[in-house]
Amino acid sequence: MHSVFLCDRLFPIRKIAIDSTPPLVFLRKNPLFLRCISSKSSPTSQHSLTVSCLINSSGLYTETATSASVITPISSKSSSNQDSYTVSYLINSCGLSPETAISASEKLHFETPEKPDSVIRLLRNHGFSKTQIAILVRKRPVLLLAHPEKTILPKLEFFQSIGVSRTDLARTLSLDPTLLTRSLENQIVPNYNFLKSVLQSNQKVVAAMRRTSWLFLQDHTKNLVPNIAVLRELGVPESCIILLLAHYPEAILQKHEQFSEIVTEVKKMGFDPLKSTFVLALHAISGKGSELRWNRCYEAYKKWGWSKDDILSAFRKHPHCMILSEKKITAAMDFFVNNMGWQSTMIARCPVVLFFSLEKRIIPRCSVIQVLSSKGLMKKDLSLSTVLLPVEKSFLDRFVTKYEEELPELLSVYQGKVDILEL
Template sequence: MLRLRNRLLPLLRATSSSHASASSSPLHLRLLLLSTAAATPFSVEDYLVATCGLTGAQALKASKKVSHLRSPSNPDAVLALLSGVGLSGADLAAVVVAEPQLLCARADNIARRIASLRDRVGLSEPQIGGLLLAGGATVVHRCDVTPRLEFWIPFLGSFEMLLKILKSNNSILRSSLERVIKPNIALFQKCGLSVCDIVTMAQTAAWTLTFNPERLKVVLERAEKLCVPGHSSAFKYVVCTVARIDEGKIAARMELLSSTLGCSMDELRSAICKSPQVLGISEMKLRAKIEFLVTKVGLEIDYILRRPVLLALSLEKRLVPRHYVVEALAVKGLIRKDLDFFSCVCMRDEVFVAKYIDHHENALPGLADAYAAVRAGKLPAQV
C-alpha cells in the first residue's frame, strides 16, 4: 500500500496545477487508483506468502506448480471454502504446501465436493478439515472422492482409521475402486487373508492395495512359494517384503541363510514364517549377524533358527551393545553366565537399561557410559 501511494503521489501532483477541479473528484481518483493497481503484475510467490502463509522457500517451490495464475480471485474463493470447514491459517498453509494446484481448481467444484462429503458421507466440518490435512486435498482437487469414502470408511471400520492410513499414504483414495482396489482385496481374500488382516496390512503398507492387480498376482505367487500360509499373521509381512525386493535377491538370501546356518530349505522356510522381515536384510548384514551370534555370543544354529528375529535386530544398536553389558556383568559375577541371550535383546531399551545397567550402577560404575559408547560405535565391544 505504501509503494502504491508513493507511485500515485507524483501523478496526483502533476495533474493538480492544470486540472485541479477535475482531479479532485472522487471518481477521477478512484479510476486512477484502479489503473495503477492494474499495472502492478500479480505475483504468485507474494500471494502464497502474504495470503496463504507459506515461507519464502515453500512459496518458491509451490509457485512453479501454479505459475499460470494471473489474479487472486480464484485462489481467494478456494481459500474461503477451506476456511469454511474450520481450517486455521496454519492448516491452510499446510494444505497449499501439500497440493498447491488446489488453488487453481474451480471454486464451484470444490464447493460441491465439500457439500457431498457433508451431506452424503455424513462428515462434520472438523472431519472434512482433517481429511484435507491428511492428504485428501490432493484427491478432492482432482475428483469427487465421496464414492471412495463411502467404500473405505465401512471397510476400514471408522473414519479415524482412514485418516490414520491417509497420513502415511493417500494412494488408496487416488486408486480406482473397480479396476484396482476391489480386485486386489479379492486376491488377498483368496489367499486366506480376512478383512481384519487386510486392514492391519493397510496401516503400514497401504501401497500393496494399489498395485496393478496383475502385478499383485505375481507378488502373491512369490509369497506362496515361501510356503507361508495365507491365513498366518506372517503372510502379510511376507507380501510386503517380496513386493519390495527383486526375486533374485530373495533367492540369494535364502541360499545364503541355508548354507551359512547349515539347514535345509524346509527348515529355513519354517523360520521365515516366524520372521519374514529377515528377507529384507542384505546378504552382507545377514552374514555379519550370523558370525557375531555364533562366534562371539556362542549361540547354536538351532537356537537361532528357533528365534530368527535375532537376525532382524540391529547388530550395532542392539546385539553388540547388549552382549557387551551382559558379558561385563557375567565376568563380575553379577549375573549368571548362562543367562538367555534372546530374552535380553528382545526387551525394550528402557527395561534393559533399568534391569541390567541402572540396577548394577554401584557395583559396576561407568557401565552406562560404556553401553552408550558401544552403541555409538566409539568403543570396541570387548569387556
C-alpha cells in the same frame, strides 16, 4: 533491425523490433523478455525501469529481474497484466518460486486476491504450514479457485470427524491434494464405508490413510475387493487381512492379476495362509523394487556367511528381513559378530533382532551382558531371544536390578553413562 514474432507465457507479444547491437539472452526455462527500443530514453534509465517492472509486476527477485531485463516487452494487453498479478500472488502469498509460479499461472487466473486468500486462510486455520500450502498449490493450483466453504471445508471436517488429526491431514493432503478435488458424497464417503466394513474401526482406517491416500481415490471393485476375496478363499484370517490393509495397503491395492501371482508365489515358498507371516511375505515381495530389494538383502546376508537355506529360513520366520537396508543389516551383523563374538547363523535363527535399534536397545543390553559375563555372573552362551526380546522392565529386573548390590554401576552402563571398559 529485424521483425520477430513471439508468443510468451507471461507477456503476449505481437510484433517487436530488436536492436542488432545487444544479443538476445535466453534465460533457461524462464519467460523471454524483449527490451524496448526507444531513442527518447537512455539505456540506463530504460534498464532501471525494466528491472523495477519485473520485480513489481512479476514478483521476481532482484537478481533474477536484473538478468531477465536484457530482453523486455514493448507492450502487453490486459491478459498480460492479469497473468502478472497471478504470478506475483503465487510468489508472495503462496511461497512458490518464480519459475513454478509462472508454470502454475498457465492453469489459473485471478485479478483480485479475495478467493485465493479465503482458501489459504481456511488451510492455515486447519493446521497447514506455509510449506505445506506451497506444496499443495504447486501440485494443484486450481484449488485456489475452489469455493472454500462448499468444496474444501466439508472434506476437512469429514476426515477430522473419523479421527484424522490436523497434523496428519495437512501432511496427507499437501502430499496428494487430489483428494480435495474428488466428490465427498460420490467417492470419499462410499470408499470410507467400504474400508470401515473391512477394517472394523476408524482407528484402522486412519492408520491406512496415513500410509496412502489412494484408498479414498480408487474404485475398489477393480482390485481391492477381488484381492480380499482371494485371501478369504485361502482361509486367511480377518485379523491378517486387516493387518495387511491397515499397515501395508500398497500391497493389497495392486492390480488383481499381479496380486494373485504374488499370492501363488508365497504359497509355493511354504508360508501358511493361517499365519500373519503369510501377509507379511506378500508385502515383502510386492512393489516395483521388490526384486532389487530382495537381491540386495540376499547379497548382504551372504557376505556374513549365510547360506541360501539360512536366508530362506530367516525369511520364513520374519519376511521383512528381506526389505531392510544394507546399511541396517551390516551395522547389526558387525556388532553381533565382531563385538559380541556370536556366530552369524545365530541371527538367522532369530532375525527379528535385526529390527531393533542398535543405539537404544542392542548396545545397552549387550553391554550389560558383557559386564556380567566378565565378572563371572552370567554364562556367555545366552540366546539372542533371551537378551533382546523381553520388554525393558523384564530385562532390567533379570539382568540389572538383580545385581545392583554386586555391581551398582550396572544401571549406568545400561544408560550409557559408564563405559564397560571402566569396569
